[in-house]
Amino acid sequence: MFTIRKYNQISDLVQRHLDPRHYELSETAEHYEGILVRSADLLSAEFPPELVGIARAGAGYNNIPVDRCTEQGIVVFNTPGANANAVKELVICGMLLAGRRIIEATRWLDGLHEEHAQGIEKLVEKGKKQFVGPELMGKTLGVIGLGAVGVMVANAAVHGLGMKVLGYDPYLSVDAAWHLSSEVERVKSLEEIYTSCDYITLHLPLNDQTRGMIGETALASMKEGAVLLNIARGGLVNEKALIAALESGHLRHYVTDFPDEGILGVRGVIATPHLGASTPESEDNCAEMAAKQLRALIEDGNIVNSVNLPRCEMPRTGGYRITIINRNIKNMVGQITAALAESGCNIEHMVNSSRGEWAYTMLDLATAPDRACLDRIAAIDGVVRVRALF
Numbered sequence: 001m002f003t004i005r006k007y008n009q010i011s012d013l014v015q016r017h018l019d020p021r022h023y024e025l026s027e028t029a030e031h032y033e034g035i036l037v038r039s040a041d042l043l044s045a046e047f048p049p050e051l052v053g054i055a056r057a058g059a060g061y062n063n064i065p066v067d068r069c070t071e072q073g074i075v076v077f078n079t080p081g082a083n084a085n086a087v088k089e090l091v092i093c094g095m096l097l098a099g100r101r102i103i104e105a106t107r108w109l110d111g112l113h114e115e116h117a118q119g120i121e122k123l124v125e126k127g128k129k130q131f132v133g134p135e136l137m138g139k140t141l142g143v144i145g146l147g148a149v150g151v152m153v154a155n156a157a158v159h160g161l162g163m164k165v166l167g168y169d170p171y172l173s174v175d176a177a178w179h180l181s182s183e184v185e186r187v188k189s190l191e192e193i194y195t196s197c198d199y200i201t202l203h204l205p206l207n208d209q210t211r212g213m214i215g216e217t218a219l220a221s222m223k224e225g226a227v228l229l230n231i232a233r234g235g236l237v238n239e240k241a242l243i244a245a246l247e248s249g250h251l252r253h254y255v256t257d258f259p260d261e262g263i264l265g266v267r268g269v270i271a272t273p274h275l276g277a278s279t280p281e282s283e284d285n286c287a288e289m290a291a292k293q294l295r296a297l298i299e300d301g302n303i304v305n306s307v308n309l310p311r312c313e314m315p316r317t318g319g320y321r322i323t324i325i326n327r328n329i330k331n332m333v334g335q336i337t338a339a340l341a342e343s344g345c346n347i348e349h350m351v352n353s354s355r356g357e358w359a360y361t362m363l364d365l366a367t368a369p370d371r372a373c374l375d376r377i378a379a380i381d382g383v384v385r386v387r388a389l390f
Helices: 012-016 066-071 084-100 102-115 120-131 148-160 174-179 190-196 216-221 239-248 280-300 332-342 371-378
Strands: 002-006 023-026 034-037 053-056 075-077 140-144 164-168 199-202 226-230 251-256 269-271 320-327 347-355 358-365 383-389
Touching: 012 280, 034 280, 053 280, 066 075, 075 280, 084 102, 084 148, 084 199, 084 226, 084 251, 084 269, 084 280, 102 120, 140 148, 140 190, 148 164, 148 174, 164 190, 190 216, 216 239, 239 251, 320 332, 320 371, 332 347, 332 358, 332 371, 371 383
Parallel strands: 002 023, 002 034, 034 053, 053 075, 140 164, 140 199, 199 226, 226 251, 251 269
Antiparallel strands: 320 358, 320 383, 347 358
16 A cells, blocks of 8 residues: 655545555655645655655646755656646637736726716727727737647647747757647747747746846847736746836736736736636646656656656566666666676666666566665665665
């Protein structure tokens, strides 16, 4: 029986993948092999030695101490793409809100209702012209970041809304490329996006390279009256430069899902309270994906969608499997295989993957390794975790 610690309310659909006959879900357990989490802050949490994986039911993972987990041999997962449709729909909603001035119009109507008990129809017909706004069809949308969400937004805009779409992503994956419409024009520089697009939407992770990337220079390069949408990460945009661009009128609207005290109330800002993934469908998708990834790790050692270790999968071909998390240094595989040979263990199948400073190895063996063999591997300099899956 494996124990999974839940740190938030998680959809009951996880039990499709975590059979209650083999998995216990607990909100209070002190010892557990896996964690399912959404927004709970784990940055200062102490983890039991048996913990092998943390699955975040969502894309972001800044509530998890990823570096510390790696050093302890704990695999951290997220669920990219599980909430993509929900975010896509909010982006389209944001473009419509900004273009058609819907929020200003409804606020004006609320004011009319409070001031006038009768004759609203005539006042509406007289005043509606102040809220005339452009259609999306024929306008140009720039999509920065063509991951799961960016691809869905680009495809929906070009096929469903009749927009011209430019996409920028120097790290476009093969999978994303297969799903991206051929009618989306890929450009080679951000400058092409800034100078050509009526609407620009961001779909990037927040890291040292992207933090504050939309600053004074980028904003000044954008078309007069452009609309910037950020349903990705708040830190991508420099707020001081943003406010200046809005106040000058150079930027018409900023649509964001990450409000804070610095931008709320600023003219031209349309903010939603982090609603990107707040749909029952999205929450279910994220929970199911997280549970599947955690089960694959616990039972078979397979890693998919890890944020700290390489993707590594191998079908089970025998009864004896060991997995090893280690630093990506020279002759590591040679030392591991030598330790197995010394113990008389024959390797039937093996796969090794690396990512940056870390590597992961799975080996299926013809015979079960004894405790001395596993200890010998664990003692190799650079190995942080050895698991035996029998």
